[in-house]
Amino acid sequence: MYRALIIESAERVFADAGFEATRVQDVAAECGISLATLYGVFRGKNELYSAIHKERLVELMGRISHELDPDVDPLDSIIERDRIYVEFHMEHVDYLRMHLREGNAWAAGASLRVPEQAQAWARGLELGTAAFAACIEAGLMIEDDPALLFRTSVAMNQVRLAAWIDGGQRESSDEVTQRMRRAFVRAFCPAHIVAERLA
Amino acid sequence: MYRALIIESAERVFADAGFEATRVQDVAAECGISLATLYGVFRGKNELYSAIHKERLVELMGRISHELDPDVDPLDSIIERDRIYVEFHMEHVDYLRMHLREGNAWAAGASLRVPEQAQAWARGLELGTAAFAACIEAGLMIEDDPALLFRTSVAMNQVRLAAWIDGGQRESSDEVTQRMRRAFVRAFCPAHIVAERLA
Amino acid sequence: MYRALIIESAERVFADAGFEATRVQDVAAECGISLATLYGVFRGKNELYSAIHKERLVELMGRISHELDPDVDPLDSIIERDRIYVEFHMEHVDYLRMHLREGNAWAAGASLRVPEQAQAWARGLELGTAAFAACIEAGLMIEDDPALLFRTSVAMNQVRLAAWIDGGQRESSDEVTQRMRRAFVRAFCPAHIVAERLA
Amino acid sequence: MYRALIIESAERVFADAGFEATRVQDVAAECGISLATLYGVFRGKNELYSAIHKERLVELMGRISHELDPDVDPLDSIIERDRIYVEFHMEHVDYLRMHLREGNAWAAGASLRVPEQAQAWARGLELGTAAFAACIEAGLMIEDDPALLFRTSVAMNQVRLAAWIDGGQRESSDEVTQRMRRAFVRAFCPAHIVAERLA
DNA sequence: GATGAATGAGCCTTCATTCAT
DNA sequence: GATGAATGAAGGCTCATTCAT
Known part of the structure; x- marks a missing residue:
């Protein structure tokens, strides 16, 4: 499951840039997956943040x-x-x-x-x-x-x-x-x- | 000069919403002036923030x-x-x-x-x-x-x-x-x- | 005011393509205005449709x-x-x-x-x-x-x-x-x- | 053959939601088959619609x-x-x-x-x-x-x-x-x- | 053959910023 | 100088479609 991978990558990106300045695209890129795949696991930027x-x-x-x-x-x-x-x-x-x-x-x-x-x-x-x-x-x-x-x-x-x-x-x-x-x-x-x- | 007025109003708005969530439009509205007037005094959102x-x-x-x-x-x-x-x-x-x-x-x-x-x-x-x-x-x-x-x-x-x-x-x-x-x-x-x- | 112009143009586009297939961009283009201007008058595609x-x-x-x-x-x-x-x-x-x-x-x-x-x-x-x-x-x-x-x-x-x-x-x-x-x-x-x- | 099953299920979904609002995913779910299987039988949403x-x-x-x-x-x-x-x-x-x-x-x-x-x-x-x-x-x-x-x-x-x-x-x-x-x-x-x- | 997993492309919407009046 | 009006440039999110297993 991507869940753990995404959470770890997202932590890094959010930590670097802050919530607002982080683009979901950047998180996906950090994970090495596509945007749509990320959205398949988390329903949106807020939910990703909450999940972390x-x-x-x-x-x-x-x-x-x-x-x-x-x-x-x-x-x-x-x-x-x-x-x-x-x-x-x-x-x-x-x-x-x-x-x-x-x-x-x-x-x-x-x-x-x-x-x-x-x-x-x-x-x-x-x-x-x-x-x-x-x-x-x-x-x-x-x-x-x-x-x-x-x-x-x-x-x-x-x-x-x-x-x-x-x-x-x-x-x-x-x-x-x-x-x-x-x-x-x-x-x-x-x-x-x-x-x-x-x- | 609008400068002091804008700075005070902007402080209030930035304090309430944070930098990212604050729209320049909101600051202008809080001042009771137009957007263009605000831009006549400060060159942009970042400069306004810096000026404060x-x-x-x-x-x-x-x-x-x-x-x-x-x-x-x-x-x-x-x-x-x-x-x-x-x-x-x-x-x-x-x-x-x-x-x-x-x-x-x-x-x-x-x-x-x-x-x-x-x-x-x-x-x-x-x-x-x-x-x-x-x-x-x-x-x-x-x-x-x-x-x-x-x-x-x-x-x-x-x-x-x-x-x-x-x-x-x-x-x-x-x-x-x-x-x-x-x-x-x-x-x-x-x-x-x-x-x-x-x- | 653009309101009437937009409504007329939008009618034409919606009539040609139907609601779903119509892109807001197309309506703006039909009006000869920018997307953002259209959104300044109507809050969204649905509201535009309702307004018509x-x-x-x-x-x-x-x-x-x-x-x-x-x-x-x-x-x-x-x-x-x-x-x-x-x-x-x-x-x-x-x-x-x-x-x-x-x-x-x-x-x-x-x-x-x-x-x-x-x-x-x-x-x-x-x-x-x-x-x-x-x-x-x-x-x-x-x-x-x-x-x-x-x-x-x-x-x-x-x-x-x-x-x-x-x-x-x-x-x-x-x-x-x-x-x-x-x-x-x-x-x-x-x-x-x-x-x-x-x- | 899945063909008849899919057509019947798709009719139901299309009838409920209309062509545009129907997601191919929903049709597959209604059939109880996977998306890829559906695409194995019909080449796309339009072709499915045509086939019906x-x-x-x-x-x-x-x-x-x-x-x-x-x-x-x-x-x-x-x-x-x-x-x-x-x-x-x-x-x-x-x-x-x-x-x-x-x-x-x-x-x-x-x-x-x-x-x-x-x-x-x-x-x-x-x-x-x-x-x-x-x-x-x-x-x-x-x-x-x-x-x-x-x-x-x-x-x-x-x-x-x-x-x-x-x-x-x-x-x-x-x-x-x-x-x-x-x-x-x-x-x-x-x-x-x-x-x-x-x- | 069947599928889970993955994605490219596109659409709606927002907002910082500009400019003619 | 002040402004109303206008927009370019993004960003979040969706979905038809594909492909390795």
């Missing part, structure tokens, strides 16, 4: 959206989720580039083009906010609006991922995750937790 | 890009710059909305549509990186890649500004700046500075 | 659809309506050709492409059926299903009009109407009325 | 186009032909629906899509005109252009057939033929023949 997001976001949300284990330290739970988020995007670089180009959901949820993105963002925001609230409750995090903190953490992760791409994708996901963890703790935890965790 | 950025970025860079006073505490200098950045965007909400919609330069410098943006980002990155490096040098900031820290700080500011818009633009720039300052110090300074500054 | 029908049918129905004068002989009333119908189409030959090509509503009302046509046919059928029923009631017409008789009369008129076109459009509307009247009386009236009217 | 008409029209013309028996009353000969025409179409309802949708040859001979139709119409017109002329010659029919009378009679038959379909195809061909015969005599015969034949 659905494909990737279902996987990402599947990995990430389980309820947090109450026995695990809530701070570690969040950091673990961030690790999954980062690892996933490092496995799907072209999707990451699409994400970085158009996906600043934290800035304007309304700007998301397809329902799959909007739903995933809504779900992620819900889960993230709850997790941050739990940390605040437990005294593990500074007192502030948990939704705002979560959005900030997403932006910080995106910066790290963007820097990873700019730097030639050389670092391993473990290295990136480690750095991210330190920045995270510093940004969101009270002094004694910072001291304890970053010792 | 030039107009705003020249002002912003003018306010922000003086060399830092060596007598002033380098940390305070950065925070002052952030204050200016935030204040400026709170005075130009439509431009801010354009900025948030398309301007995640920290993520992908290559995605910037117009040279004005690219230059301003390059200059800002240069200044910011130097300032962060000075702070690190002075032991006021944690040791890390100053460019990465700067990009992170930009993203954090953008999140704050986005939240300010989402929240109905109720807070004053002072309130936003205060909160931003605390988040900044926490995220980027070593423990003893945090203790000192957030006392 | 609306334009013509509003006029035709305006001429034809008044209530019948109860003082006038009901048979004469119907014949008068037929005269108007024929005269109208002889004034609008290209519309007549479209009508003959696609407008066999009497055969399959469901096949009408645009609402304007469907409504006009529904209204015409209603009026015609009522008028025929009145004639039957008055003993001026043979006893049969008035709707069927009406549909037959429409088909007969269309044959006359088609023959008029095939014959080079030489006859006057009076001549055509006269012949039509004789055929009408013969086909639908009982013997004594035929004798009386065709004396 | 050829198939049906050869049969119809075979039944109808013998020379008239000079010993039989010429009026009865025509009525007998009409009976055959009606009976044939009542046996092939989908073909009848195609015929009613696109086949108003009496209106515009030029609009016939395929040569089979055009030839059959030309032959039918020739035969019909000759037969009507013979009736006129014999004083059995009113004096008028025999071709026009023939075209009118075809239209009248089509109206009856359309009404038969609309009415749920309940009447037998004998019933329809009877009614048609009465309408025919009334429309085309002089008073004394009407009196004699409709007694």
Whole structure:
């Protein structure tokens, strides 16, 4: 089936040019197939775009959206989720580039083009906010609006991922995750937790 | 001169719809002038877009890009710059909305549509990186890649500004700046500075 | 305004080629204008087609659809309506050709492409059926299903009009109407009325 | 052989949607065969359409186009032909629906899509005109252009057939033929023949 | 022989841009 | 200077048709 091939090629083209500037013809050319063949698999440009997001976001949300284990330290739970988020995007670089180009959901949820993105963002925001609230409750995090903190953490992760791409994708996901963890703790935890965790 | 009128109207339309989805016709209608008149002032859609950025970025860079006073505490200098950045965007909400919609330069410098943006980002990155490096040098900031820290700080500011818009633009720039300052110090300074500054 | 020019040109092209085989490009070329100009006046092929029908049918129905004068002989009333119908189409030959090509509503009302046509046919059928029923009631017409008789009369008129076109459009509307009247009386009236009217 | 199956299925689809709106794919689906198989039997959409008409029209013309028996009353000969025409179409309802949708040859001979139709119409017109002329010659029919009378009679038959379909195809061909015969005599015969034949 | 898979060519529609008035 | 009117140049999408298996 062409489906997977098309999705991968389309990710590359969308990542390079953005949704609007991408011509369906270009995607077909990138796949090495004809326009009509592509339209045989996806019903149109929008559906193709949606399909990419659905494909990737279902996987990402599947990995990430389980309820947090109450026995695990809530701070570690969040950091673990961030690790999954980062690892996933490092496995799907072209999707990451699409994400970085158009996906600043934290800035304007309304700007998301397809329902799959909007739903995933809504779900992620819900889960993230709850997790941050739990940390605040437990005294593990500074007192502030948990939704705002979560959005900030997403932006910080995106910066790290963007820097990873700019730097030639050389670092391993473990290295990136480690750095991210330190920045995270510093940004969101009270002094004694910072001291304890970053010792 | 129509110039200022067109720029303001165009900001609104671009902010609402994004560059690609905005039709020049719509901008003219928003201005209450004819298409041909608009083309008499700006040579095309791209030039209009550039002109907006030039107009705003020249002002912003003018306010922000003086060399830092060596007598002033380098940390305070950065925070002052952030204050200016935030204040400026709170005075130009439509431009801010354009900025948030398309301007995640920290993520992908290559995605910037117009040279004005690219230059301003390059200059800002240069200044910011130097300032962060000075702070690190002075032991006021944690040791890390100053460019990465700067990009992170930009993203954090953008999140704050986005939240300010989402929240109905109720807070004053002072309130936003205060909160931003605390988040900044926490995220980027070593423990003893945090203790000192957030006392 | 191009509206009238386009409608006339489009009638010609649609009459020659039929709706499906007509390319909007052809209509524009027939008008001597560009495609985009045509689209500035009509929003699309369907709307253009509808507009033609609306334009013509509003006029035709305006001429034809008044209530019948109860003082006038009901048979004469119907014949008068037929005269108007024929005269109208002889004034609008290209519309007549479209009508003959696609407008066999009497055969399959469901096949009408645009609402304007469907409504006009529904209204015409209603009026015609009522008028025929009145004639039957008055003993001026043979006893049969008035709707069927009406549909037959429409088909007969269309044959006359088609023959008029095939014959080079030489006859006057009076001549055509006269012949039509004789055929009408013969086909639908009982013997004594035929004798009386065709004396 | 798929030939007959395809023709029957295609008739149904063409009757429902019309030539232009029918996709070859839909015909294949209706047959339950693949597109390529269909193209193995017919060389294209046009040829398929032609084949349907050829198939049906050869049969119809075979039944109808013998020379008239000079010993039989010429009026009865025509009525007998009409009976055959009606009976044939009542046996092939989908073909009848195609015929009613696109086949108003009496209106515009030029609009016939395929040569089979055009030839059959030309032959039918020739035969019909000759037969009507013979009736006129014999004083059995009113004096008028025999071709026009023939075209009118075809239209009248089509109206009856359309009404038969609309009415749920309940009447037998004998019933329809009877009614048609009465309408025919009334429309085309002089008073004394009407009196004699409709007694 | 039957088919799934593939495509070339074309049509409708949009929009940035120009120019005569 | 301002504009209404006009258009060239694309882009999304469809469908009749073919061909390797």
